[in-house]
Amino acid sequence: MRTLYTWLCILTTVCAAATGDVLVALAMRRIGDLADFRDRGFHAVIVRGLSSGVLFGGIFFMAIAFFSNLVGLSWADLSVVGPASAALTFVANALAAKFFLKENVDRRRWFATVFVCCGVLLLTRS
Amino acid sequence: MTLRKYLVILSIVFFGSVGDAFLARGMKHADAIDIQHVTKVFAAVANPFVVLGIVFLLAFMSSYMIALSFADLTYVMPATAISYVVMVLLSIFWLHEHVSPQRWAGVGFIVIGVGVVAGGPSRTEHPPAHVSSSSAREERP
Numbered sequence: 467m468r469t470l471y472t473w474l475c476i477l478t479t480v481c482a483a484a485t486g487d488v489l490v491a492l493a494m495r496r497i498g499d500l501a502d503f504r505d506r507g508f509h510a511v512i513v514r515g516l517s518s519g520v521l522f523g524g525i526f527f528m529a530i531a532f533f534s535n536l537v538g539l540s541w542a543d544l545s546v547v548g549p550a551s552a553a554l555t556f557v558a559n560a561l562a563a564k565f566f567l568k569e570n571v572d573r574r575r576w577f578a579t580v581f582v583c584c585g586v587l588l589l590t591r592s
Numbered sequence: 593m594t595l596r597k598y599l600v601i602l603s604i605v606f607f608g609s610v611g612d613a614f615l616a617r618g619m620k621h622a623d624a625i626d627i628q629h630v631t632k633v634f635a636a637v638a639n640p641f642v643v644l645g646i647v648f649l650l651a652f653m654s655s656y657m658i659a660l661s662f663a664d665l666t667y668v669m670p671a672t673a674i675s676y677v678v679m680v681l682l683s684i685f686w687l688h689e690h691v692s693p694q695r696w697a698g699v700g701f702i703v704i705g706v707g708v709v710a711g712g713p714s715r716t717e718h719p720p721a722h723v724s725s726s727s728a729r730e731e732r733p
Contacts, residue, residue, distance in 0.1 A: 487665055487669075488665070490656075490657060490660060491660045491664075491665040494657055494660040494661040495660070495661070497661060498661060499661050499662045500657070500658045500661040500662070521657075525653075528653070532649070536615065536619065536636065536642075539615060539616055539619040540619045540636070543616075543683075543689060548612055548616075548676070548679055549676055549679075549698075552673070552676060555669075556669055556670070556673075559665055559666070559669050560666055560669075562665075563664065563665045563666045564666075567664075567665060568716070569664045569665065569666050569716045570664075570716040571666050572712075574708055574709065574711075574712045575666045575667070575670070575709060575712065577705075577708055578670040578705040578706070578708040578709035579666070579669075579670055579705070579709075580705075581701050581702070581704050581705030581708065582669075582670050582673045582701070582702050582705035582706070584698075584701045585673075585676070585697075585698040585699065585700070585701030585702035585703075585704075585705060586673075586676060586698065586702065587698070588694055588695065588697050588698030588701060589676065589680065589695050589698035589699070
């Protein structure tokens with residue numbers, strides 16, 4: 467029964483994390499490059515961030531993913547819950563980024579995603 | 593990609609993996625949370641390791657948001673996957689979990705995946721609406 471609960475937690479984490487990631491990525495794309503925030507003014511960047519509803523929506527879903535992950539960690543090892551959630555989140559994010567964010571997910575990115583997923587699955591199955 | 597941007601990616605790896613390890617350590621000391629008493633998860637926040645984990649994960653979140661402001665989600669996700677390698681190392685040396693050769697093979701796959709994506713463009717440039725173009729152009733590193 468505990469295994470079922472663990473996988474339910476992992477599934478909740480994946481769905482919430484993918485939704486959160488897409489919303490945060492969308493919000494940050496609208497805000498602009500923060501690595502060079504000095505050029506634009508720190509205050510302006512903070513105000514822009516705080517006024518973004520999409521950003522808060524993304525953070526809300528990420529918080530759900532965080533608490534779901536926390537519950538999962540109390541049932542299983544970090545080396546199981548962490549990589550299993552991550553592998554599925556990678557695939558969900560690649561699909562969501564392609565269809566919702568219109569990112570150019572080329573062969574190189576799919577290759578990297580598949581390799582990382584395989585690696586993460588090997589971590590969980592051993 | 594400038595040096596500052598690579599440092600942002602590295603800070604995601606550092607704060608993410610150390611934060612997860614702190615959380616795992618804290619949750620191991622807490623009682624297992626039953627599905628009927630799932631609200632007990634909030635009580636776990638009183639544990640100092642969980643608090644430290646949350647602080648590190650807030651720093652992770654800030655770095656992650658900065659990275660998403662200059663790179664695609666499908667670039668940032670695989671590029672920061674090296675944190676799982678760090679997580680495995682922390683599992684061995686700090687949490688004393690067993691790591692089999694199969695897990696080391698998994699680490700190898702992740703390293704290859706990260707190497708592949710890190711060598712590519714970081715951002716999809718969407719053409720302005722008035723420019724007719726069938727495909728997105730990409731920034732070259």
